[in-house]
Amino acid sequence: MKDNLPLSMNRSKKIDLKLILFSITILFSADLLALETNLSDFKINGFGTLGLTKSSDKDLGFREMVSQKGIFDEYDWGQNSDLGIQANYYVTDKLDFAIQLLAKQRSENSFDKTIQWAYLNYKISPNIALKLGRVGVGSFLMSDYRYVGFTHLWAHLPTEFYGGHPVTAVDGMDLVFKQSLFDGLLSTRFWLGQAKYDFYSTETSEVNLEKLFGASITWENDTWNLRITYSQTTADIENNTIQPLEQALQQSSLARWPAAANFTDLTIDDKMIRYYAAGVSYDNADWLIQSELGIVNADSLLTSGRVSAYLSVGRKLGSVTPFIVGSWTESTDDRLIMPAPAVGAYIPLQQTSQYVFNQFYAAQHTFSLGARWDVQPKVALKAQWDKTWVEEYGSLLLNTANGAIAEKRQIDVFSLSVDFIF
Numbered sequence: 001m002k003d004n005l006p007l008s009m010n011r012s013k014k015i016d017l018k019l020i021l022f023s024i025t026i027l028f029s030a031d032l033l034a035l036e037t038n039l040s041d042f043k044i045n046g047f048g049t050l051g052l053t054k055s056s057d058k059d060l061g062f063r064e065m066v067s068q069k070g071i072f073d074e075y076d077w078g079q080n081s082d083l084g085i086q087a088n089y090y091v092t093d094k095l096d097f098a099i100q101l102l103a104k105q106r107s108e109n110s111f112d113k114t115i116q117w118a119y120l121n122y123k124i125s126p127n128i129a130l131k132l133g134r135v136g137v138g139s140f141l142m143s144d145y146r147y148v149g150f151t152h153l154w155a156h157l158p159t160e161f162y163g164g165h166p167v168t169a170v171d172g173m174d175l176v177f178k179q180s181l182f183d184g185l186l187s188t189r190f191w192l193g194q195a196k197y198d199f200y201s202t203e204t205s206e207v208n209l210e211k212l213f214g215a216s217i218t219w220e221n222d223t224w225n226l227r228i229t230y231s232q233t234t235a236d237i238e239n240n241t242i243q244p245l246e247q248a249l250q251q252s253s254l255a256r257w258p259a260a261a262n263f264t265d266l267t268i269d270d271k272m273i274r275y276y277a278a279g280v281s282y283d284n285a286d287w288l289i290q291s292e293l294g295i296v297n298a299d300s301l302l303t304s305g306r307v308s309a310y311l312s313v314g315r316k317l318g319s320v321t322p323f324i325v326g327s328w329t330e331s332t333d334d335r336l337i338m339p340a341p342a343v344g345a346y347i348p349l350q351q352t353s354q355y356v357f358n359q360f361y362a363a364q365h366t367f368s369l370g371a372r373w374d375v376q377p378k379v380a381l382k383a384q385w386d387k388t389w390v391e392e393y394g395s396l397l398l399n400t401a402n403g404a405i406a407e408k409r410q411i412d413v414f415s416l417s418v419d420f421i422f
Helices: 017-028 242-254 258-263 344-359
Strands: 042-055 082-090 095-104 115-125 128-136 169-181 184-200 204-220 224-237 272-283 287-298 305-315 320-331 362-376 379-395 409-421
Antiparallel strands (some): 042 082, 320 362, 362 379, 379 409
16 A cells, blocks of 8 residues: 545445536537636636546456556446536735545545645745645646646556555645746745545555655756656554454464564554655657656555556647557565464464465556547547556556456556546
């Protein structure tokens, strides 16, 4: 479980997101316009995606983020569909309020999770701004537009890089310093606060992140965007199913299985998690190239760390942009192996421990091929095919029906989407 939401639906009380998005697409597809409010200081804008996804495997479920349930061998309209509304009220030239609500499918729903951003923004000077409330984080190139599908080249973000980081906002503060540098703009950003996200396997566990601090430095001009990031936090997991296993291993180590003592510090509760990332994008009249690299380090035996990266290359051909993407993720340490006990009574505990160890190992890579067609200034159609290779037990970012699979697997995922802004 590692470190980055949207009105989702329980299966028993499911709002038909497809109908909402379809209706909005019809209303705005001819010419999507910003909503006029007759109040010059009050503005409303929005965005949405209507997406169809088909996965090929009945045992490995594709998902964009670890907070979602997977798509197995089926067609799905929910996972890659969303609808967002943002309202801004400008009190003065220096002070404004903003709130963003996002409807998106997830494993569990609450109104609190619907609130993506809600903050007060104060411009201390022309180059310094302070936000207080629920504010965004600057960990990635796509952080500020993560759910605005229209701003992405792809039908979905690279899963190997973004899938393990569901956190998009913190309850706290965000401070930005901006200044001109060469022919571009240099931004230094700090954020501080707390956050939470869901991790779904067979049930949902809520991960609370405390003492979350992050910093990023970004330089950008009309062609280039360069960013480096560092963040750190401590975690606390509700419904933590690892703690009972730790206790059982501790008791066994004091009895007749001393080797179990080597595996009694598994959970990430109250452990420091550090994240390092770097990204670059290049966008000119013909080419769109983007790449990011991220490293997670955690002071935990079970989830010690992971490295992720992707490279995307697109070629602009008028209103159509074909693209290819290569993405990759792998745990920094080998999968934990639980030694067999000398006493047969501990074999069930050894098997249970190994089953849990297998769930927290990541090793997969994906090749993607697709195209984006800008049919209107504010409407884009996308099609994408992903081929994913998963190593033995390497399915941490996927959703497995019966635990990690002890063999190499390949899955195909096909995505079609309509993205729009208004």
